Amino acid sequence: MQLTSNEKNEYKVIEFEGSLDTATSPAVEKQINEFIDQGTLKFVFNFEKTKYMSSSGLRVLLATAKKLKGKGELKISNLNEVITEVFDVSGFSTILNVYKTEEEALS
Amino acid sequence: MNALKKILVVDDEPLNINILVELLKGKYKMMAAKSGLQALKAARSSNKPDLILLDIMMPDMDGYEVCRQLKEDEKTKDIPIIFVSAMSEDMDETKGFDVGAIDYITKPISPKTLESRVHTHLALTQQAVELREAHALIQQQQQRMQDELNVARDIQLSMVPTTFPQDEAIEVYATLKPAREIGGDFYDAFMIDSESLCLCVGDVSGKGAPAALFMAMTKTLIKSYASSDFSTASIMTRVNDELCEGNDENLFVTVFLAILNIHTGELRFTNAGHNYPYLIRENKSLLTLNQKHGPIVAAMDGLVYKEDLITLEKFDTLFLYTDGVTEAMNPEEELYGEKRLENFLLEHDCKEVKTSIDLLMKDISTYENSASQTDDITVLSCFYSGQSVLASLTISIENQLDNIRLITEGFDTFCEENKISDTPNQKVNLALDDLINNIISYGYKDNKVHTINVAFKRLEDELIIIIEDDAMPFNPFDGGTDNTHLSIDEREIGGLGIHLVKNLMHSCQYQRKANKNIVVLTIPL
Numbered sequence: 001m002q003l004t005s006n007e008k009n010e011y012k013v014i015e016f017e018g019s020l021d022t023a024t025s026p027a028v029e030k031q032i033n034e035f036i037d038q039g040t041l042k043f044v045f046n047f048e049k050t051k052y053m054s055s056s057g058l059r060v061l062l063a064t065a066k067k068l069k070g071k072g073e074l075k076i077s078n079l080n081e082v083i084t085e086v087f088d089v090s091g092f093s094t095i096l097n098v099y100k101t102e103e104e105a106l107s
Numbered sequence: 108m109n110a111l112k113k114i115l116v117v118d119d120e121p122l123n124i125n126i127l128v129e130l131l132k133g134k135y136k137m138m139a140a141k142s143g144l145q146a147l148k149a150a151r152s153s154n155k156p157d158l159i160l161l162d163i164m165m166p167d168m169d170g171y172e173v174c175r176q177l178k179e180d181e182k183t184k185d186i187p188i189i190f191v192s193a194m195s196e197d198m199d200e201t202k203g204f205d206v207g208a209i210d211y212i213t214k215p216i217s218p219k220t221l222e223s224r225v226h227t228h229l230a231l232t233q234q235a236v237e238l239r240e241a242h243a244l245i246q247q248q249q250q251r252m253q254d255e256l257n258v259a260r261d262i263q264l265s266m267v268p269t270t271f272p273q274d275e276a277i278e279v280y281a282t283l284k285p286a287r288e289i290g291g292d293f294y295d296a297f298m299i300d301s302e303s304l305c306l307c308v309g310d311v312s313g314k315g316a317p318a319a320l321f322m323a324m325t326k327t328l329i330k331s332y333a334s335s336d337f338s339t340a341s342i343m344t345r346v347n348d349e350l351c352e353g354n355d356e357n358l359f360v361t362v363f364l365a366i367l368n369i370h371t372g373e374l375r376f377t378n379a380g381h382n383y384p385y386l387i388r389e390n391k392s393l394l395t396l397n398q399k400h401g402p403i404v405a406a407m408d409g410l411v412y413k414e415d416l417i418t419l420e421k422f423d424t425l426f427l428y429t430d431g432v433t434e435a436m437n438p439e440e441e442l443y444g445e446k447r448l449e450n451f452l453l454e455h456d457c458k459e460v461k462t463s464i465d466l467l468m469k470d471i472s473t474y475e476n477s478a479s480q481t482d483d484i485t486v487l488s489c490f491y492s493g494q495s496v497l498a499s500l501t502i503s504i505e506n507q508l509d510n511i512r513l514i515t516e517g518f519d520t521f522c523e524e525n526k527i528s529d530t531p532n533q534k535v536n537l538a539l540d541d542l543i544n545n546i547i548s549y550g551y552k553d554n555k556v557h558t559i560n561v562a563f564k565r566l567e568d569e570l571i572i573i574i575e576d577d578a579m580p581f582n583p584f585d586g587g588t589d590n591t592h593l594s595i596d597e598r599e600i601g602g603l604g605i606h607l608v609k610n611l612m613h614s615c616q617y618q619r620k621a622n623k624n625i626v627v628l629t630i631p632l
Binding site: 021022051052054055056058059081083085089090 | 515
């Protein structure tokens with residue numbers, strides 16, 4: 001999984017390319033934690049180029065959301081059809097801030 | 108001629124002994140004892156008496172004590188004892204009966220009274236012995252009958268299969284619930300070759316061991332002829348001739364026999380006096396297969412049976428049963444009946460063969476309520492999906508988390524090659540990631556290398572995924588409550604993967620086979 005990050009409107013926008021699963025989640029979590037440790041507290045996660053996300057990936061999102069709670073922001077955007085279903089089935093769509101597009105998340 | 112009965116006379120007065128011996132010696136063999144101890148010794152000897160005339164007042168050990176000791180001893184307790192004494196007060200008599208005497212004679216002795224009492228008690232004792240023997244014999248017979256029933260039940264249940272042929276094109280399930288007095292039902296379902304599925308249901312007349320043995324014979328003959336003969340009419344004709352030979356018990360059997368080509372849906376069948384099966388169509392219409400092809404089997408030799416050929420439509424379900432279903436009775440002695448059965452079949456999803464049969468058996472039990480089941484109940488369902496495998500792939504990996512990607516990537520390629528769209532592709536990858544992660548992370552207690560196999564089968568409009576591992580027994584779909592309604596703080600991390608798999612797949616099944624966990628997932632394409 002490839003992570004690309006850009007600073008936009010006070011947010012760190014991260015694009016996830018590939019699949020967020022057992023194999024890729026540990027490295028992704030490490031990378032996000034480094035950003036937080038460096039002082040970044042406002043994120044937009046753009047999953048436009050993510051094929052699928054297993055529960056390992058959901059765990060990373062949940063852990064990140066817990067870390068940022070009360071002191072930062074986590075916005076999620078550009079979920080594909082299957083990940084949207086996964087978010088609905090898992091209840092993540094109600095506990096995370098999900099936006100259709102990156103623009104909506106930033107505005 | 109019976110040997111003379113032996114009578115022991117116990118008295119410390121030789122004169123008294125002589126009187127009694129003289130009175131009885133013509134009809135009985137007489138024995139004598141002059142003290143309580145001698146009496147006990149004589150009664151416990153191998154030559155023990157059939158009756159004892161016992162004096163009460165004796166030095167050292169009185170008659171009561173002798174009687175009490177004899178009655179306590181398992182070997183002597185059945186010897187009838189009559190007290191003979193000069194004392195005639197009520198108290199003494201009562202005491203005598205209390206210690207176990209059967210009668211009481213007071214001196215002076217009337218010869219007639221003595222003779223008749225001795226005779227009566229010997230006869231009574233003899234009758235009691237005979238009664239006991241008769242009772243033991245009856246119990247033995249009852250046990251034998253029960254054993255026979257148990258044997259019959261064992262034969263019956265061991266003869267019918269509990270695992271069924273597996274193929275993408277079909278799904279078969281059957282069950283047999285024996286009545287208390289075995290009725291001789293049977294069913295069978297087996298693949299004759301890679302495309303021919305043989306199904307049969309039968310009901311032997313009569314009950315118990317003969318019926319069970321006849322059923323075993325019928326079933327075995329059908330299976331052996333079916334291996335080389337694809338005409339149900341021909342099979343039935345041969346089975347009939349074979350069973351007629353040496354059928355001294357005049358048993359007979361009703362049989363419905365069918366051979367289904369699982370690739371074309373062609374169903375060849377012969378109904379020999381059996382109740383009509385149903386064909387349940389996907390649009391929930393019910394078709395009765397009311398063709399008759401000959402009488403009951405084993406009644407008359409030389410008969411030639413006929414057969415019919417129909418073609419099943421995809422998603423048809425063939426339902427076979429025995430009359431134990433429709434003739435099940437409630438406590439008011441009303442039958443379960445065909446109408447009720449037909450309604451049940453129309454109201455339930457019969458394509459789910461096991462679920463629907465389990466529900467039907469439950470419905471019948473509920474209907475019977477407290478009434479006992481009088482006949483065997485047998486049902487067999489065969490769902491014909493008509494699906495065939497267009498492409499398949501098996502990937503094997505060693506139990507390392509990094510290897511999961513070999514499976515998901517291999518599956519991605521399989522999807523491209525076989526025109527499987529992104530949505531099912533992504534859902535299956537998610538399911539594989541979560542399930543195999545669980546197996547590798549929690550399934551193995553040793554540090555050895557294990558193999559996990561994943562097979563993909565692409566049917567026309569469905570994909571089947573089979574995950575096979577030799578980890579410890581674990582059914583991932585068993586229980587587990589999801590916590591998806593909880594807020595971010597309350598969320599426990601874990602257990603979510605299975606919840607996702609259950610929701611994203613069309614069906615998830617688990618079974619433990621030998622030392623393997625087998626998970627089967629399906630998803631529509």
